[in-house]
Amino acid sequence: MLFLDDLLALPITGFKSILRTLAKVAEEQYTDDAPIKERLLHLQVELDEGTITEDEYIKQEAEILRELREIRKRKREVAGLPPEEATGFTGKVKEGSGVELTWDPDSDDNVGPGR
Amino acid sequence: MIEARDSVGFGRIGIGGLGESVYSVHHGDVAAVVSKTPVFIFDPTRENALAHEHVIETVMKSNTIIPMSFGTVFRTDDDIREVLKSIYPSLKDVLKQMANKLEFGLKVTWDRDRIVEELKRENEEIHRFQHELTRKHLQSTYFARMQLGRMIDKALSERAAEVVREIYDGLRTVCVASRDNKVIGDKMIMNAAFLIQKDKETEFDAAVNAVAQKFGDRLNFKYTGPWPPYNFVNIRLKLERGSAN
Numbered sequence: 001m002l003f004l005d006d007l008l009a010l011p012i013t014g015f016k017s018i019l020r021t022l023a024k025v026a027e028e029q030y031t032d033d034a035p036i037k038e039r040l041l042h043l044q045v046e047l048d049e050g051t052i053t054e055d056e057y058i059k060q061e062a063e064i065l066r067e068l069r070e071i072r073k074r075k076r077e078v079a080g081l082p083p084e085e086a087t088g089f090t091g092k093v094k095e096g097s098g099v100e101l102t103w104d105p106d107s108d109d110n111v112g113p114g115r
Numbered sequence: 116m117i118e119a120r121d122s123v124g125f126g127r128i129g130i131g132g133l134g135e136s137v138y139s140v141h142h143g144d145v146a147a148v149v150s151k152t153p154v155f156i157f158d159p160t161r162e163n164a165l166a167h168e169h170v171i172e173t174v175m176k177s178n179t180i181i182p183m184s185f186g187t188v189f190r191t192d193d194d195i196r197e198v199l200k201s202i203y204p205s206l207k208d209v210l211k212q213m214a215n216k217l218e219f220g221l222k223v224t225w226d227r228d229r230i231v232e233e234l235k236r237e238n239e240e241i242h243r244f245q246h247e248l249t250r251k252h253l254q255s256t257y258f259a260r261m262q263l264g265r266m267i268d269k270a271l272s273e274r275a276a277e278v279v280r281e282i283y284d285g286l287r288t289v290c291v292a293s294r295d296n297k298v299i300g301d302k303m304i305m306n307a308a309f310l311i312q313k314d315k316e317t318e319f320d321a322a323v324n325a326v327a328q329k330f331g332d333r334l335n336f337k338y339t340g341p342w343p344p345y346n347f348v349n350i351r352l353k354l355e356r357g358s359a360n
Contacts, residue, residue: 040159041299048337057161065158087357088155088190091197094353098205098331099181102349103292103310105212110292111309112283 031078033071040064116199117178117200118210120144125173130157130166137170140192142199145206147183148174149195157186168256171343179214180343181206183350190357198352215313216291218347219340221323223282223305225333227271227308234270241266275304278334282308285326289319316341341358 043064047057076084103110122139129135129150139146148170157163167185189195199206234241244266248259282305283293292310298307299323311319327336 038299045303061160065160067245069158084156088188088312089354090190090357091194092355093198093201094324094355097352097354098202099209099211100205100295100349100351101209104348111287111290112293113279113295115293115295 031071031075033068034063036067116147116181118144119146128170130163140195145199147195147199155188159185179210181209181348182343182345197249213344215311217311217341217345219309219311221307222303222337223334224302225304227302231267238270241270279305282326286322289315289322292347310344310347
C-alpha cells in the first residue's frame with residue numbers, strides 16, 4: 001500500500017525519479033529490522049499465553065535471530081561499513097551522552113494514557 | 116549502573132553460561148555491574164535475556180539500578196570507568212531520583228470475539244445496521260460488510276480506550292508515573308509500565324487486584340515486576356567500537 005501511495009504522491013518528473021523511489025523503498029524494506037523485532041515480541045506473547053510450546057519458541061526464535069543478523073549485516077553493507085568488528089566499545093562517549101528521566105518529577109501529572 | 120563506593124560481588128551468575136563472576140567497576144561512588152565475556156555480540160535469546168534478568172534481580176535486592184541496554188560490551192574495565200566518569204553528573208542525579216522506586220509491567224488483554232458479540236448486542240448503531248443488513252438481504256454485499264467491519268473496529272477502539280482510562284484511574288493514586296507502550300497483537304489493549312514508590316508496593320498490588328476484580332473474566336491482567344526503571348530513564352550513550360586489533 002505504502003508503495004502505491006508513494007508513487008501516486010510523486011510529482012511527474014520522469015521515470016528516473018520513480019525508479020529512484022522504488023530503489024529507496026526496496027532498500028528500506030531490505031534493511032528494516034522493525035517488523036522482525038515485532039515478530040519476536042509476538043512470539044513472546046504466544047509463549048506467555050501458552051499458544052506455542054517452549055520448543056516451538058526456541059525454533060522460531062533461532063530463525064528470527066538469524067534474519068536479524070542478516071539485516072544487521074546488510075545495513076552495514078548499504079552504509080559502506082566493513083563487517084561487524086569483533087571488538088567491544090571504547091570508553092569514549094560523544095557529546096550529548098548522559099542519563100535522563102523520561103518523566104517530569106516536578107509535575108503531578110505523570111500517569112495516564114498516551115504518555 | 117548502581118550507586119556504590121566499595122566493590123561488590125554478586126556471584127558466578129554472568130551471562131553466557133560460563134559461570135563468570137558478576138562484579139562492580141567503580142568511578143567514585145557510582146559503579147557498573149559487569150561480567151567478563153569472550154563474545155562481543157549477544158543475541159537477545161530467551162536464554163540470554165533470562166540470565167540478564169537473573170543478574171538484575173540479584174543486584175536489585177540491595178541497590179537502585181539504572182539499567183544499561185541488554186548486550187552492551189566494552190573492551191576493558193578502564194573503558195567502563197571512563198564512561199562512568201563522562202556521564203557522572205547526570206547518572207548521579209538520575210540515581211537520586213530513582214532511589215526507592217520500582218517498575219512494574221501491566222499487560223491487559225481481552226477476548227476480542229466476545230467483545231465484538233457484546234458490541235453487536237449493545238451498541239445501538241451497530242445493532243441497527245446489522246438488523247438492516249439482514250432485513251434488506253444486504254448481508255453478502257461487500258461494501259455493507261466493509262462498513263459494518265469499520266463500525267465494529269471503531270467501537271472496539273473506543274471501548275478499549277474507555278477501559279484503559281478506567282484502569283489508569285484505578286492506579287493513579289498509588290504510582291509515581293506511567294508509560295504507555297505499543298500493544299502487541301490484536302487481543303492486547305494495554306501494555307503499560309508503572310513507576311512505584313517502594314513503600315507503596317503493597318498498595319499498588321492491591322489496587323491492581325481491585326481493578327482486575329472489577330472487570331472479572333472480561334479482561335486478563337498480566338502483572339510483572341519488580342523491574343529496574345527501563346521505561347522511566349533514558350540512557351543516551353554515543354559509543355564507539357574499538358578497532359579489531
